[in-house]
Amino acid sequence: MAKKPQYFEHESLQDKESVVNYLKALSKGIEKGEILLSDDEDTQILNTSELTQMSIKASKTKKEQSLRIKLSWTNDTDDDDPDNAPLFIKAKKPKKKK
Amino acid sequence: MNHFPEVYESLRFLLIDLQKQLQAIYDGIAENDPSLFLKSLERIDYIENAHLSLLNRSYNSSLRQDREYQAQLQGFEHISYSLHHLSSQLEALCFQLEQCKSLKLLQKKRIFAALEDLNKGLLLIEPAVESEELTLSIDICQLQGRIEKSCRQQLDRYQDNLKTGQYSQALMQSSFIVRDILNMADALLKVGEGIISGKLGQFIQIDRYQTLEASLSELDYDLTEQSINIHSMGETKSGCTISGVTSASEAQEEILAIFKQGRKDKLLEEKIGIESWHEKFPGIAPEVYSYQKQGDKAALLFEYLTGKTFDKLLLEDRQALQSGLNRLFATLSEIWQATEKSKPISANFMRQLQKRLKSVYAVHPEFNLKSKGLRIGDAQQASLEQLIKQAAKLEEKFEVANAVYIHGDFNVDNILYDADKDDISFIDLHRSEYLDYTQDLSVLMVSFYRLTNYDPKVRQRIRLTIEAIYDFGADYAEQNNDNDYAKRMALGLARSFISSTRFVLDKEHAKSMLFKGRYLLEQLINLPKKELPNYQLPKELFRD
Numbered sequence: 001m002a003k004k005p006q007y008f009e010h011e012s013l014q015d016k017e018s019v020v021n022y023l024k025a026l027s028k029g030i031e032k033g034e035i036l037l038s039d040d041e042d043t044q045i046l047n048t049s050e051l052t053q054m055s056i057k058a059s060k061t062k063k064e065q066s067l068r069i070k071l072s073w074t075n076d077t078d079d080d081d082p083d084n085a086p087l088f089i090k091a092k093k094p095k096k097k098k
Numbered sequence: 099m100n101h102f103p104e105v106y107e108s109l110r111f112l113l114i115d116l117q118k119q120l121q122a123i124y125d126g127i128a129e130n131d132p133s134l135f136l137k138s139l140e141r142i143d144y145i146e147n148a149h150l151s152l153l154n155r156s157y158n159s160s161l162r163q164d165r166e167y168q169a170q171l172q173g174f175e176h177i178s179y180s181l182h183h184l185s186s187q188l189e190a191l192c193f194q195l196e197q198c199k200s201l202k203l204l205q206k207k208r209i210f211a212a213l214e215d216l217n218k219g220l221l222l223i224e225p226a227v228e229s230e231e232l233t234l235s236i237d238i239c240q241l242q243g244r245i246e247k248s249c250r251q252q253l254d255r256y257q258d259n260l261k262t263g264q265y266s267q268a269l270m271q272s273s274f275i276v277r278d279i280l281n282m283a284d285a286l287l288k289v290g291e292g293i294i295s296g297k298l299g300q301f302i303q304i305d306r307y308q309t310l311e312a313s314l315s316e317l318d319y320d321l322t323e324q325s326i327n328i329h330s331m332g333e334t335k336s337g338c339t340i341s342g343v344t345s346a347s348e349a350q351e352e353i354l355a356i357f358k359q360g361r362k363d364k365l366l367e368e369k370i371g372i373e374s375w376h377e378k379f380p381g382i383a384p385e386v387y388s389y390q391k392q393g394d395k396a397a398l399l400f401e402y403l404t405g406k407t408f409d410k411l412l413l414e415d416r417q418a419l420q421s422g423l424n425r426l427f428a429t430l431s432e433i434w435q436a437t438e439k440s441k442p443i444s445a446n447f448m449r450q451l452q453k454r455l456k457s458v459y460a461v462h463p464e465f466n467l468k469s470k471g472l473r474i475g476d477a478q479q480a481s482l483e484q485l486i487k488q489a490a491k492l493e494e495k496f497e498v499a500n501a502v503y504i505h506g507d508f509n510v511d512n513i514l515y516d517a518d519k520d521d522i523s524f525i526d527l528h529r530s531e532y533l534d535y536t537q538d539l540s541v542l543m544v545s546f547y548r549l550t551n552y553d554p555k556v557r558q559r560i561r562l563t564i565e566a567i568y569d570f571g572a573d574y575a576e577q578n579n580d581n582d583y584a585k586r587m588a589l590g591l592a593r594s595f596i597s598s599t600r601f602v603l604d605k606e607h608a609k610s611m612l613f614k615g616r617y618l619l620e621q622l623i624n625l626p627k628k629e630l631p632n633y634q635l636p637k638e639l640f641r642d
Contacts, residue, residue: 051638053613056474074641083416083558087423088566090573 008037008044030071049073101167102159105174108152110224115144116181117220119188123195124213130201135192142189149182173296177223180288187282191275198271205272208252212279215245219286226293235297239290242283249280312390338364342402353402355387362396364528365389369398371506371527378503379433382524403523405514409549412559419559422515422522427570429522434535434574437503444497445534445586447593448490454597455482461600465612482596485619492622493589496582501532508538509545536583539571540590547640548598548611557642564640584635585622591635592618614639 014022029035035046048071057068077084119141126134156171195201219241226234256273260266338360342353358365366389375383385401411422459466465482472479480488505512506529514523543564551557568587575583595615599608617639625633 049638050636051617053610074638077561077641083555084562086566086569087420087562088427088569088573090569 006044008042101170102174105152105155105159105171106227108148108155109174109178112145112148112152112178112181113220113223115141115148116185117217119145119185120213120217120220123188123192124210126195127201127204127206127209132196135196138192139189142185145182145185149178152178170296173292176292176295177289180285180292184282184285187278191278194274204268209272209275212245212249212276215241216279216282223289232294232297235290235293239287242287245283246280249276252276355399356402357397357399359395359397362391362394365396365398367528371530372400374530375524375527378437382433382522383527384523384525403514403525405516405521405523408510408513408515411515412556412563418517419563421517421520423563423566425515425520425522426513431574434502438500439532440499441501442497442499443501443532443534444493445537445590447589448486448493451593451597452486454600458597458600462608465599482616485616485623488623489589489619496586498534498580498586502535503530504533504535504538506530508542510542510549534586536571536586536590539567540587540594543567543591544594544598548602550604561640565637581631584633585630588618588622588635610642
């Protein structure tokens with residue numbers, strides 16, 4: 001399971017309408033639970049989570065203004081790992097027992 | 099008995115010279131001969147040397163000896179420092195006497211009595227060190243009280259006489275001397291404590307010793323017979339000291355009892371808490387052997403419970419943790435069934451949280467959004483205070499139908515699991531009461547979450563344990579037709595996640611707890627009314 005981290009990076013110059021389009025595309029992906037990111041070499045799919053940590057940073061100087069949005073979340077747990085088996089088992093429903 | 103003959107030798111030299119120093123002062127006053135004060139001052143170099151030689155020898159011995167005798171060495175050092183200090187006080191007294199215009203005017207009788215008592219104390223030191231018992235050491239400590247009492251009486255008399263206006267200068271001088279002697283008596287107290295500490299193998303102050311002695315005598319243990327050892331086991335947040343009492347006679351050191359000393363109000367609460375459990379669910383709380391009080395302090399001697407706390411079990415294998423949790427869940431179900439009272443009650447989580455916000459902000463000022471909250475475009479985020487207010491309104495509707503007897507401070511380190519006996523015990527029972535059982539569950543879950551072990555394997559176990567506690571509670575709720583379990587747990591967890599940040603200094607860890615707490619409150623508040631009955635608590639929240 002443990003692979004080395006994968007990266008995707010993109011930079012470009014866009015007009016107002018295009019920026020909104022990109023943001024909408026991202027929003028749609030978040031709602032769907034899947035964000036597709038691809039370039040010439042690689043394709044990546046991020047599986048979003050129900051709970052996401054969001055950080056928004058804005059700065060304004062004489063020369064430039066910027067807004068950074070960061071979304072991060074922890075991956076789903078691996079249910080096949082025996083160490084991951086639940087520690088509480090309902091007593092009255094033996095069929096749920098492992 | 100005495101493992102350090104060379105250290106003891108230095109102490110004896112020190113004592114001989116100290117007695118000479120004292121005797122010369124006595125003689126000087128008795129014979130009105132100031133030259134004798136010079137003789138007294140000559141002893142100081144010898145005392146200085148003996149003191150330093152004792153410290154050197156003690157240091158060298160400490161390198162060679164087992165730790166087991168460290169306390170005896172420390173005892174010797176403590177005695178030597180106290181005597182050295184006494185010698186300096188005698189030196190100051192000498193200088194003062196030299197300034198006296200006429201020694202004839204001094205009220206000699208009283209001064210002599212005090213000096214004689216002081217000397218008596220010095221004479222007792224050797225026999226006390228050599229004795230197998232502690233009685234002589236206690237006598238030395240008690241001499242301090244006697245000297246203090248007689249000196250104070252004398253000072254009062256001087257005060258009265260001074261009002262008559264006669265011999266005022268002589269009276270003033272006499273009273274200064276008596277006051278000095280009164281202060282010197284403190285050295286005897288410290289010497290006595292030093293000897294007792296050396297013999298008991300643990301530093302102990304005399305008032306603490308006396309409460310311990312009284313507590314143990316109720317158990318038929320005699321401290322003076324030295325069949326008992328005590329050793330420090332730490333301190334509590336409320337400033338109590340905790341010691342373990344072990345039997346010295348048995349080959350295998352077995353802890354006989356726990357001795358806890360501190361503020362009376364705290365210990366009384368604890369005693370009442372323990373006793374309430376004996377009545378309501380016997381076998382879960384330690385046995386109280388004795389309770390002693392003195393002024394605003396008190397001491398509690400109670401049963402030493404075997405077992406490990408859950409933060410230790412987390413580090414062992416999965417099976418140990420699993421067994422502990424199984425027994426804990428079974429025990430909780432039994433307690434709740436046994437103590438259930440049909441009385442609707444609310445834990446008032448939001449009120450609890452509101453009360454603790456100030457101390458949260460003291461540790462993490464950046465958590466305080468003030469009253470305005472935060473705004474991003476059309477979206478708004480309320481301040482914690484606003485959230486708590488709204489959530490408190492919701493909470494009013496979720497009273498639990500039956501109150502049960504809860505621990506009240508259900509942290510990981512207040513629960514002991516004995517794997518050999520497969521048995522759970524509770525400690526620190528000063529906040530037990532009839533309340534909503536989700537109070538204990540939510541506090542326990544967050545006390546696991548806030549452990550500062552960041553090893554990924556341990557974090558995984560913490561997450562699984564938290565989930566297990568939640569699921570156990572949900573199962574109990576289902577069986578008892580408690581339909582608001584998830585909502586009350588959400589409020590309880592929010593309360594504990596946010597309020598516990600005051601104990602977490604790691605910024606990232608504290609932030610993740612605040613976010614989880616806020617999220618739970620926001621989620622509940624924003625839920626449409628008709629969806630409230632089906633509210634599910636998001637399990638992802640238990641991940642890091």
